[in-house]
Amino acid sequence: MKRYDIFLSVIYVVSDNLDQLHKILKNTIQVISPIVADYEIIIVDNISDKNKSVSLLKKLTNDKELHNLQVYVLNKQVEENIASCVGLDKSLGDFVAVLNPLLDDISFLPKMLDKAINSLDIVIAYNKNKYIKSFFYRFARKTFDFLYKLLNKTIITKDIFPYRLFSRRITNEILQDPYPEMMLRHLPTSMGYEIGEMNYSSEFK
Numbered sequence: 001m002k003r004y005d006i007f008l009s010v011i012y013v014v015s016d017n018l019d020q021l022h023k024i025l026k027n028t029i030q031v032i033s034p035i036v037a038d039y040e041i042i043i044v045d046n047i048s049d050k051n052k053s054v055s056l057l058k059k060l061t062n063d064k065e066l067h068n069l070q071v072y073v074l075n076k077q078v079e080e081n082i083a084s085c086v087g088l089d090k091s092l093g094d095f096v097a098v099l100n101p102l103l104d105d106i107s108f109l110p111k112m113l114d115k116a117i118n119s120l121d122i123v124i125a126y127n128k129n130k131y132i133k134s135f136f137y138r139f140a141r142k143t144f145d146f147l148y149k150l151l152n153k154t155i156i157t158k159d160i161f162p163y164r165l166f167s168r169r170i171t172n173e174i175l176q177d178p179y180p181e182m183m184l185r186h187l188p189t190s191m192g193y194e195i196g197e198m199n200y201s202s203e204f205k
Helices: 018-032 050-061 080-090 106-119 135-152 168-176 180-189
Strands: 004-014 036-045 069-073 095-099 122-127 163-167 195-200
Touching: 004 018, 004 080, 004 106, 018 036, 018 050, 018 106, 036 050, 036 080, 050 069, 069 080, 080 095, 080 168, 080 180, 095 106, 095 168, 106 122, 106 163, 106 195, 163 168, 168 180
Parallel strands: 004 036, 004 095, 036 069, 122 195
Antiparallel strands: 095 163, 122 163
């Protein structure tokens, strides 16, 4: 396994199923600690029930096995990319990974990092295993894709919240934008960036 002389930030936006978070964090440390010089794990609490989440997150920050852990609690529940931007703003890493702890597989991150370090500022990974969406969701998504193509001359064929890895340069550009959450949302279809896309297969937790 390759080891990189970099500082890596991993951002998790949590919105439900906190009971699994301790196991996920331990697994995250096992995956990333051997491959980078240093790291941080940033949790952004985007849960509406703050009484429940805050007490559990306090226990996690006091756990000596969970090194380099930061927790930020939002005042109210917000759209996912807004919450992700909070994590980006707090990150210090040379590379920053943004992922959903329940939907994205941390064990695929070393392959993404290898690709990013060699040539790319942005690497996006798509899980081939997807939830079976309802008819209403599929209809709404097709309508959105059609309108987006009509207005922007670009086709969105994949999820707008993919598993993403950014260099520090791209992270800084996102944060300097007047609307960082919108830039983050549309990076997969943005022109002018060297973007690498990868596919993997992992079961949902």
